[in-house]
Amino acid sequence: MASVQKREIAPSVSVTQPARKRQRWIGYLFILPWFVSMIWFDAIPFGMNLYLGMTDYSVGPIEQANWIGLENFERMLDDDLFRQSLANTIYYIVFSVPLTLILAFSIALLLNTRIRFLGLFRTVYYIPSIIPVVAASIIFLWMFNARAGAINQILYAIGIDPIRWLTNPDYTKITLVIISLWGFGAQMIVFLAALQGIPEQLYEAVAIDGGGLRARLRHIVIPLMTPTIFFNLLVGLIASFQVFTTAYIILGPNGGPLQSGLFYMMHTYNNAFRYFEMGYASAMSFVLFLIILAFTLLMIWTSNRWVYYGDE
Amino acid sequence: MKEKLVFLGLALIVMLSPVMSPPARAQAQGPDCAGGQEVTITFMNWWGATREPLMNQVIANFNEICPNITVVNAVQSWDGREQLVATAVASNEPPNLIMTSRTETYQFAYQGLIEPIGSFVEASGIDPWSIFYESEIGNQVFDGELYTMPLPTAGGISGLYLYNKEMFRQAGLDPDDPPETWQELEAATAAMTELDAFGIAKLGANILLVNDLSSSFVYWLYTNDGQLYSDDGRTVLFNSPQGVETLEWMVNFVNEYSDGLEAVRDFMAGAPDLTTADFPLFNELLAIEFVNVSAFGHLENTDPEMWADPEMWGVALRPYNADNPNAKSAGVSGLAFSWGYTIPVNQPQETKDAAYAFLEFLATAVDGGCYFLFEQGRPSPVMACNEDPAYYDANPYWDVVLESLEIDVSVSITPVQGQINDILSRAVEEAFYGADAQTVLDRAAEEAQALLDEFWSES
Numbered sequence A: 001m002a003s004v005q006k007r008e009i010a011p012s013v014s015v016t017q018p019a020r021k022r023q024r025w026i027g028y029l030f031i032l033p034w035f036v037s038m039i040w041f042d043a044i045p046f047g048m049n050l051y052l053g054m055t056d057y058s059v060g061p062i063e064q065a066n067w068i069g070l071e072n073f074e075r076m077l078d079d080d081l082f083r084q085s086l087a088n089t090i091y092y093i094v095f096s097v098p099l100t101l102i103l104a105f106s107i108a109l110l111l112n113t114r115i116r117f118l119g120l121f122r123t124v125y126y127i128p129s130i131i132p133v134v135a136a137s138i139i140f141l142w143m144f145n146a147r148a149g150a151i152n153q154i155l156y157a158i159g160i161d162p163i164r165w166l167t168n169p170d171y172t173k174i175t176l177v178i179i180s181l182w183g184f185g186a187q188m189i190v191f192l193a194a195l196q197g198i199p200e201q202l203y204e205a206v207a208i209d210g211g212g213l214r215a216r217l218r219h220i221v222i223p224l225m226t227p228t229i230f231f232n233l234l235v236g237l238i239a240s241f242q243v244f245t246t247a248y249i250i251l252g253p254n255g256g257p258l259q260s261g262l263f264y265m266m267h268t269y270n271n272a273f274r275y276f277e278m279g280y281a282s283a284m285s286f287v288l289f290l291i292i293l294a295f296t297l298l299m300i301w302t303s304n305r306w307v308y309y310g311d312e
Numbered sequence B: 001m002k003e004k005l006v007f008l009g010l011a012l013i014v015m016l017s018p019v020m021s022p023p024a025r026a027q028a029q030g031p032d033c034a035g036g037q038e039v040t041i042t043f044m045n046w047w048g049a050t051r052e053p054l055m056n057q058v059i060a061n062f063n064e065i066c067p068n069i070t071v072v073n074a075v076q077s078w079d080g081r082e083q084l085v086a087t088a089v090a091s092n093e094p095p096n097l098i099m100t101s102r103t104e105t106y107q108f109a110y111q112g113l114i115e116p117i118g119s120f121v122e123a124s125g126i127d128p129w130s131i132f133y134e135s136e137i138g139n140q141v142f143d144g145e146l147y148t149m150p151l152p153t154a155g156g157i158s159g160l161y162l163y164n165k166e167m168f169r170q171a172g173l174d175p176d177d178p179p180e181t182w183q184e185l186e187a188a189t190a191a192m193t194e195l196d197a198f199g200i201a202k203l204g205a206n207i208l209l210v211n212d213l214s215s216s217f218v219y220w221l222y223t224n225d226g227q228l229y230s231d232d233g234r235t236v237l238f239n240s241p242q243g244v245e246t247l248e249w250m251v252n253f254v255n256e257y258s259d260g261l262e263a264v265r266d267f268m269a270g271a272p273d274l275t276t277a278d279f280p281l282f283n284e285l286l287a288i289e290f291v292n293v294s295a296f297g298h299l300e301n302t303d304p305e306m307w308a309d310p311e312m313w314g315v316a317l318r319p320y321n322a323d324n325p326n327a328k329s330a331g332v333s334g335l336a337f338s339w340g341y342t343i344p345v346n347q348p349q350e351t352k353d354a355a356y357a358f359l360e361f362l363a364t365a366v367d368g369g370c371y372f373l374f375e376q377g378r379p380s381p382v383m384a385c386n387e388d389p390a391y392y393d394a395n396p397y398w399d400v401v402l403e404s405l406e407i408d409v410s411v412s413i414t415p416v417q418g419q420i421n422d423i424l425s426r427a428v429e430e431a432f433y434g435a436d437a438q439t440v441l442d443r444a445a446e447e448a449q450a451l452l453d454e455f456w457s458e459s
Helices: A002-052 A071-078 A080-111 A118-130 A132-142 A150-157 A173-182 A186-193 A200-208 A213-241 A245-251 A264-274 A278-303 B002-020 B049-067 B081-088 B102-109 B119-126 B135-136 B165-170 B182-192 B213-224 B241-257 B261-269 B295-302 B304-308 B349-362 B366-374 B390-394 B397-404 B419-434 B438-458
Strands: B041-046 B069-075 B097-100 B160-164 B194-196 B200-206 B286-291 B313-317 B332-333 B340-342 B407-408
Touching: A002 A118, A002 A278, A002 B002, A071 A278, A080 A118, A080 A173, A080 A186, A080 A213, A080 A264, A118 A173, A118 A245, A132 A150, A132 A173, A132 A245, A173 A245, A186 A213, A186 B407, A200 A213, A213 A278, A245 A264, A264 A278, A264 B081, A264 B419, B002 B419, B041 B102, B041 B349, B049 B069, B049 B349, B049 B366, B069 B349, B081 B097, B081 B102, B097 B102, B097 B349, B102 B340, B102 B419, B119 B349, B135 B407, B160 B165, B160 B295, B165 B182, B165 B286, B182 B200, B182 B286, B200 B261, B213 B332, B213 B419, B241 B261, B241 B419, B241 B438, B295 B304, B313 B397, B340 B349, B349 B366, B366 B390, B397 B407, B419 B438
Parallel strands: B041 B069, B041 B097, B200 B286, B332 B407
Antiparallel strands: B097 B340, B160 B286, B160 B313, B194 B200
């Protein structure tokens, strides 16, 4: 029997080596486009950004940039607008991220039921997230107009005084948080997909034990959804740190009244393209990268305490 | 391992292949319509909407002289303009001629990104100083070098206001006696402003550029015998007693007669400018608006009925502070806009020649810039163009327009003007929210002076 096995093994070894080699080459070819684009569009710009952040680069040939070391980073410590823009951004994140998460999760729960026209509802709730941000921002600019906007007209009709949503510094960030909820559709789709992956038997087990909807939510849905919640929370956090387009269109490059809506990316943009301080803007970009990285690592580190992956 | 090395080598070749490809080059050219050789240049500009067909006609007129030069009229959107200009001028293959503001021209000249045109002018044999108003051509000089020619005027930006005569009549005011002083402006505004639950229903006078408080302040400063900088551009002067008085007057005016800064911003947010039919001046909701000379073309196109009837609208000079014996009506030239057309250095000599040929035609020719501006009812930086009697037929207030050009004061600026504008805007805004005018102006002056000192020390 052993000699038969050896005869069977020896020919197969000499046949599979070229096949494996070919498979490896095919794999490399498939990842080649991604690899090249990652180098060109991610790695090289990242390295250049780090280098330029340590120069006094303005605009034009990079050869004209002079090395100044950590001066740009030291300058941030004295820059009042750096602190204000960071504070504005954190304020926005603290409200926008959890509210979007709760809204998306709630709508996903509602859409995970068997009702008529379910497909229509899912489409309707998803459409806002695919409307171009610029177009949506301009529409919101009109909706929040203090005189002619729909929101104040409705408030006035029900006896509430009109609010200066975009010209009162106490309201600008709240307005932008409200607008940010418009794009909950993408997170909702992810939640919906995850909800549909929960086995029916678990719901039946809860029902057998006498539990209702609340028990189902608390003991089945939320624990099993923690990986998806974690994913959406992380993605939402990273995106919110980079808030720019809506604020720029609605409030302008200076962030509205008393720079109440001046976010970190807007201050970076102003330094780069309005003041031609590209070196300082590059340094600010790198600092933002470090902040986001720190938050991401913190979330990953704490995730093992509350994220349940099911195979543990 | 060998496979990985081969893979990395292949990746390297793919990555470097765009770099190794030779860039496209235009054919060899020479002077005078680029030597008669066929050449195409891209003209990056922001003359859109009703001005685009006018510019196309200018290009067609140019082609009757230089049929070998094809000018691509690359009209851009205003969104993200600063970003577009900065990346365009710094690119390896920039547009051949780019419309830039004075601040941008100075910044790019400082960085060595644009070509001085002195040698082109000399070869052409023209004398810009005898063609243009002195302040107009002077605004396009940086560090002793001429970098472009102006179109339209840098002047006529702040010295005028447009007013709705019907609203004057409704308020019992004489429409042929518009306000000439700050004090008269206050009285007229009080008579014509109406409020409701949403804020301002009708506004007598909008004295602000609501999104540019810095320029608003500077324009009023010069009607109070104040100055932004010293004549050499090295010393900040806007925190003078005249500056403090001006800022206090602006704050008091807006709070007393316009229900506050937020109310004015909300009122003006509904219609951004005179290119829209909703602009309150056209609908008897705004009586007085401080405009630049582009307003005439916009008025003609947006409300031709109003434009055709001088009994419906009027033009007057910016009011001055009658309590200051040295004050008079004045405009500021060269602070905002002050457009020029710059030639990036990163291009072959033949396209530079062609770009200059078009620039000279655009800026100085009768059927170039003169035609372009006449069709918009606005003045030209070329002295001879403004003497055309047809202007008086085209614009019933042409004498007032010429008077406003004469009272314009050119301000010295540096490449850091963009940052100083924002510093000053923040200071002015803080005053509107209750901060002491002297305190905020002193703080802004300190920051601005530091920027100027740093710039001049590195120059």
